[in-house]
Amino acid sequence: MFEQNHSAWGDGRYMAMVNFGDTALTGRPPADVLLFLARFLPDSIGASRRGLARWLFEATYADLELAPGGASTFGFFNGMGWRSLNHLAASGAPVSPSEAGLATGQGFGSGAVIVRDSWQDTKSVLAARTGHDELPTVSHRHADDGSFVLGHRGEVLFTDPGHCCYRLSAQSDAKSAAEHTGWSFLNPLTGETVTQSLPLTGAAQGGRVGPRLVDSPSVPGPVTVFGADLAPAYRDAAVARVRRTWISWLPHLVLIVDEIDTRHPLAVHSHFVINNRDDLLRTNRATDSRLVFRRGDAAAKFFQLASETDQRSSMSPVRTRWSALHDVYSPHPNSPGQGKEGSGEVHTFSSATAGLHHRSVYSIILDEESAIQGWHIWLKSGNVAVVERPDGTEVSFDLGHLLSHAT
Numbered sequence: 001m002f003e004q005n006h007s008a009w010g011d012g013r014y015m016a017m018v019n020f021g022d023t024a025l026t027g028r029p030p031a032d033v034l035l036f037l038a039r040f041l042p043d044s045i046g047a048s049r050r051g052l053a054r055w056l057f058e059a060t061y062a063d064l065e066l067a068p069g070g071a072s073t074f075g076f077f078n079g080m081g082w083r084s085l086n087h088l089a090a091s092g093a094p095v096s097p098s099e100a101g102l103a104t105g106q107g108f109g110s111g112a113v114i115v116r117d118s119w120q121d122t123k124s125v126l127a128a129r130t131g132h133d134e135l136p137t138v139s140h141r142h143a144d145d146g147s148f149v150l151g152h153r154g155e156v157l158f159t160d161p162g163h164c165c166y167r168l169s170a171q172s173d174a175k176s177a178a179e180h181t182g183w184s185f186l187n188p189l190t191g192e193t194v195t196q197s198l199p200l201t202g203a204a205q206g207g208r209v210g211p212r213l214v215d216s217p218s219v220p221g222p223v224t225v226f227g228a229d230l231a232p233a234y235r236d237a238a239v240a241r242v243r244r245t246w247i248s249w250l251p252h253l254v255l256i257v258d259e260i261d262t263r264h265p266l267a268v269h270s271h272f273v274i275n276n277r278d279d280l281l282r283t284n285r286a287t288d289s290r291l292v293f294r295r296g297d298a299a300a301k302f303f304q305l306a307s308e309t310d311q312r313s314s315m316s317p318v319r320t321r322w323s324a325l326h327d328v329y330s331p332h333p334n335s336p337g338q339g340k341e342g343s344g345e346v347h348t349f350s351s352a353t354a355g356l357h358h359r360s361v362y363s364i365i366l367d368e369e370s371a372i373q374g375w376h377i378w379l380k381s382g383n384v385a386v387v388e389r390p391d392g393t394e395v396s397f398d399l400g401h402l403l404s405h406a407t
Contacts, residue, residue, distance in 0.1 A: 022140035035087035051095025105211035117250035131206010227406035
C-alpha cells in the first residue's frame with residue numbers, strides 16, 4: 001500500500017501491504033524474483049512490466065537492511081540473494097505505475113479491490129474483499145468477505161487481523177468472522193447467531209461490480225464505486241442479500257452503504273476493526289454514532305449517518321470490544337509479529353430491532369490530524385451526503401445516482 005510511519009520491527013522504511021487472508025501487513029516480494037522479471041520478461045508481455053518490476057524493487061528495497069528474523073516464512077518479508085546482484089546490473093530502468101498507465105482503482109479475480117488517490121505521493125488507499133471468480137483452492141482464506149483496509153498518510157486505520165504462527169490458538173481466532181470487519185445476525189426468537197463461515201469451495205460468488213469511475217456534476221474529480229453481494233458467504237437460508245457498496249472520493253472520503261435482506265426477522269450487527277497494533281491509536285467517542293480515530297498525523301471521522309430496519313429508524317449506540325491483530329508470521333514465540341489482546345478495536349453498530357430489510361450508511365472522512373475538526377458531513381433528504389470541507393465549501397454526493405453504478 002505505502003510506507004508505514006511506525007513498525008513493530010524498529011526504525012526503517014517498512015512497507016504496509018494489503019493483508020487479506022494468511023498474509024502479512026509488513027512485507028515485500030523477493031528481490032531475486034523482482035529483478036529476474038525486470039531482466040527477463042519477454043516483450044510479448046510488455047516492456048512496461050519489466051519496468052514495473054524494477055520500480056517495485058526500488059520502492060520496497062530502498063532500505064536494504066530490513067530483515068525481521070524468520071519472517072520470510074511463507075514468502076512475505078523477504079531479502080536479497082546473490083542472484084539479485086546479477087540481475088540488477090542487466091535490468092532496465094524503472095517504470096512507475098502512473099508511467100505505465102495503471103488505473104488508480106483495480107479489481108482482481110481473487111476478490112480484492114484496491115483504490116488509491118494517486119500513484120504519486122499516495123495519501124489514501126482503500127482495499128476490500130468483495131465477490132471473487134472461481135478459485136482453485138480455499139487454503140489460507142479467512143471469513144472476511146466484505147472486510148476492508150483503509151490507510152491514510154502512512155497510517156493503517158481500518159485493518160485486517162492478519163495471521164500468526166499456527167502454534168498459537170490466536171491463529172484460529174484471526175481467521176474467524178468475529179475478528180474481521182463484517183456482519184453477524186441474531187435471531188431474537190431462538191437466540192441463534194449467524195456468522196460468516198470459512199469457505200469450503202472455490203466457487204465464484206458475490207457478483208462484484210466495479211471499480212468504476214463515476215463523474216458527478218456536484219463533485220470535483222471522479223468518484224470510484226464498487227460493490228458486491230456477500231450473502232453466499234453465510235451459507236444460511238435466512239440471509240438472502242448482504243450487499244455492501246463502497247463509494248470513495250480519495251484522499252478524503254469513503255462512503256459505505258449496506259443493504260441487507262433476510263427471509264425472517266433478524267437483527268444486524270455491523271463490525272469494524274481499527275488498528276492499535278503499537279498502542280498509538282487515540283479514539284474519541286463524540287456521540288453514540290460518531291467516532292474519531294487518530295494515529296500519528298492521520299485522523300479519521302467515522303460516522304453512522306443512517307440506519308433503517310423495515311424503513312424505520314433503527315440506530316442504537318455503538319459498542320466497543322478489543323481483539324488481537326498480527327503483523328508478520330514468525331515461527332519464534334512471543335515475536336513482534338504476534339499480536340496481543342487489545343491491539344485491535346472492534347466497533348459494532350447494531351440495528352435497534354429485528355426485521356427483514358436493513359439499510360445503513362457510514363462515512364469515513366480522512367485528513368491530517370490538525371485539519372480533521374474542520375470537516376463535517378450529514379445526510380440531506382435521506383439520500384444525499386453533504387460534505388463541508390475545512391474551507392467552508394460543500395460537496396454533495398447523490399447516493400442513488402452513485403449506487404446505480406454498482407448494481
